[in-house]
Amino acid sequence: MKTLIKNCNLVDGTGSPGRNADILIEGDRIVAVGNLTSDDAVIIDAAGLVVSPGFIDAHTHYDFILGNKEDISCLIPLLYQGITTVICGCCGISPAPAIPPGYREQKHFFGETFSQRKWPPEEECRTLDSFLNMVEENNPIVNAAFYVGFSTVRSSVMGFKSGKASDEEREQMRALIRQSMEEGALGVSFGLEYVSSAFADTEEMIYICSDLKDYGGRISAHIRSLGIGMADATREVITIAETLGVPLQISHYAPFCDEALPEFFEGVGEIDMAMERGVDIGIDLVALLFSMTTPNEFFPYWLFDGGVDKAAERLKDETIRKEVVEYLTTAISSGFETWNTLLPVYNQIVVIGGTANRFAHQLRLFNFKQPENLSFEGKTLAEIANERGQGDEPYEVFLDLTLEEDFNLYMCVSLSYEGVEENTFDDNDALLKTALPVFQLPFLSCGSDVIGGDRNSNPGLYAHFPRFIGTIGRDWEGFPLEEAVHKCTGLPAKQFGIKERGLIKEGYYADLVIFDKDTIKERANTANCTEKPEGIHMVFLNGQKVVEDNEYLGEKRYGKVLRKFE
Numbered sequence: 001m002k003t004l005i006k007n008c009n010l011v012d013g014t015g016s017p018g019r020n021a022d023i024l025i026e027g028d029r030i031v032a033v034g035n036l037t038s039d040d041a042v043i044i045d046a047a048g049l050v051v052s053p054g055f056i057d058a059h060t061h062y063d064f065i066l067g068n069k070e071d072i073s074c075l076i077p078l079l080y081q082g083i084t085t086v087i088c089g090c091c092g093i094s095p096a097p098a099i100p101p102g103y104r105e106q107k108h109f110f111g112e113t114f115s116q117r118k119w120p121p122e123e124e125c126r127t128l129d130s131f132l133n134m135v136e137e138n139n140p141i142v143n144a145a146f147y148v149g150f151s152t153v154r155s156s157v158m159g160f161k162s163g164k165a166s167d168e169e170r171e172q173m174r175a176l177i178r179q180s181m182e183e184g185a186l187g188v189s190f191g192l193e194y195v196s197s198a199f200a201d202t203e204e205m206i207y208i209c210s211d212l213k214d215y216g217g218r219i220s221a222h223i224r225s226l227g228i229g230m231a232d233a234t235r236e237v238i239t240i241a242e243t244l245g246v247p248l249q250i251s252h253y254a255p256f257c258d259e260a261l262p263e264f265f266e267g268v269g270e271i272d273m274a275m276e277r278g279v280d281i282g283i284d285l286v287a288l289l290f291s292m293t294t295p296n297e298f299f300p301y302w303l304f305d306g307g308v309d310k311a312a313e314r315l316k317d318e319t320i321r322k323e324v325v326e327y328l329t330t331a332i333s334s335g336f337e338t339w340n341t342l343l344p345v346y347n348q349i350v351v352i353g354g355t356a357n358r359f360a361h362q363l364r365l366f367n368f369k370q371p372e373n374l375s376f377e378g379k380t381l382a383e384i385a386n387e388r389g390q391g392d393e394p395y396e397v398f399l400d401l402t403l404e405e406d407f408n409l410y411m412c413v414s415l416s417y418e419g420v421e422e423n424t425f426d427d428n429d430a431l432l433k434t435a436l437p438v439f440q441l442p443f444l445s446c447g448s449d450v451i452g453g454d455r456n457s458n459p460g461l462y463a464h465f466p467r468f469i470g471t472i473g474r475d476w477e478g479f480p481l482e483e484a485v486h487k488c489t490g491l492p493a494k495q496f497g498i499k500e501r502g503l504i505k506e507g508y509y510a511d512l513v514i515f516d517k518d519t520i521k522e523r524a525n526t527a528n529c530t531e532k533p534e535g536i537h538m539v540f541l542n543g544q545k546v547v548e549d550n551e552y553l554g555e556k557r558y559g560k561v562l563r564k565f566e
């Protein structure tokens with residue numbers, strides 16, 4: 001079947017000016033672009049509308065859902081917002097290659113944070129190949145490309161063990177990465193604020209990735225700190241990429257507390273200098289500037305040495321519990337120190353800055369299972385602490401909730417800044433506008449970092465790309481339309497080595513979005529997470545029309561697993 005899209009404003013993903021053109025689709029490919037006619041094609045009149053490549057979400061954790069045999073329809077909203085390809089396996093965490101005890105420890109540590117309902121089955125997660133075969137059989141709803149997570153690899157070989165890997169363990173990790181590259185991984189992702197990536201030092205990471213370049217692999221990094229210590233953390237991953245000679249993507253790169261702003265700009269300077277030396281670097285950022293993850297990342301890493309059950313045991317010990325509260329007070333709250341002075345003490349650095357009060361207002365907690373806690377769903381830690389009559393002890397409440405829920409909560413975390421106590425998550429546009437220079441960086445692409453599926457917890461599932469193009473690009477005059485589209489298409493395709501996608505070009509796959517540049521905008525917000533966006537008329541995935549006027553048309557699912565070598 002052929003489809004001819006007529007008279008559109010073609011914004012091709014390269015960043016060059018839009019032009020009037022027609023696009024002919026046959027099968028799953030774009031076969032011609034120009035002034036076209038056809039006798040046997042279905043004609044779509046796109047006069048007055050933009051046609052762009054399908055959006056590539058530079059940062060996701062959807063592999064845990066794509067590998068869930070039961071139900072992946074919760075990912076349909078990705079298509080409503082024009083996303084046709086997702087990058088998976090970010091932040092050091094991937095379902096595969098995971099072998100016990102790593103699989104079980106990771107499952108316990110991350111709980112339902114990424115998986116929504118349940119983890120992909122253990123048997124199929126042993127190798128990347130078996131996992132990808134399962135995703136393929138399951139017919140993905142969008143195209144997906146996959147990193148393997150370093151935490152997954154390390155915990156598979158070592159469990160949750162701190163300290164240096166032995167020579168044998170290093171070789172085993174290196175072999176798992178080689179095998180995954182042969183099976184189609186993009187490369188390796190690091191999640192250095194999480195166990196068990198966090199247990200590794202720079203030298204270990206370089207060693208176990210030393211074959212990456214031979215496979216044309218790349219690395220992606222959630223760096224050790226997005227708060228205080230950010231500049232050093234940036235230098236660390238640049239060193240890794242530069243030593244290995246591979247491209248680097250730094251994930252969700254923004255300071256998570258205003259105290260870290262100077263270090264953020266220092267980090268951007270380091271990136272600039274490294275790029276001048278020839279290091280290939282990209283960054284991505286969440287257009288809503290808050291993220292979701294497991295609150296377990298706030299604990300000192302030594303707590304998890306030996307596993308999550310071990311951490312629970314430790315937290316029940318009064319002396320250790322005091323130590324942890326003290327750690328939270330020192331590391332997160334008042335009295336900042338630098339990475340270098342904190343690291344030897346805690347074997348980690350801080351995520352956010354500010355006071356205990358700010359911390360408590362910054363987190364919204366989800367996934368309560370205990371009957372007496374169900375009413376806390378979606379509330380801030382501050383609200384929960386107040387309801388429990390412990391308003392001045394947020395850390396104590398945080399520890400209690402973690403134990404009561406067996407480390408299985410997840411959170412939405414906003415930026416920590418002056419005034420966060422008074423602002424809701426939706427009132428932070430003024431703050432977000434100050435981040436415009438970040439969004440404008442030429443090497444920044446757009447990555448949602450939404451986790452999970454149909455939960456009422458993060459509007460990003462419905463809002464992300466329309467917000468990036470409509471609100472940030474157009475309404476706040478962040479960048480011209482062509483550049484906004486480039487950051488959502490051609491740029492991430494290049495940053496992740498996605499072949500024959502990301503541009504509108506003869507011979508490329510027909511992943512396309514038809515939208516109105518004047519009305520495209522998100523409607524979802526934290527109060528109402530599941531509103532479909534405005535202004536998106538049609539979405540094509542591998543040549544198939546999958547969305548029209550905000551309705552999903554798919555009887556079949558047309559996404560593809562993108563193995564690196566294909």
Ligand SMILES: [Zn+2]
Pocket residue numbers: 090091191222251252
């Ligand atoms: Zn991350």
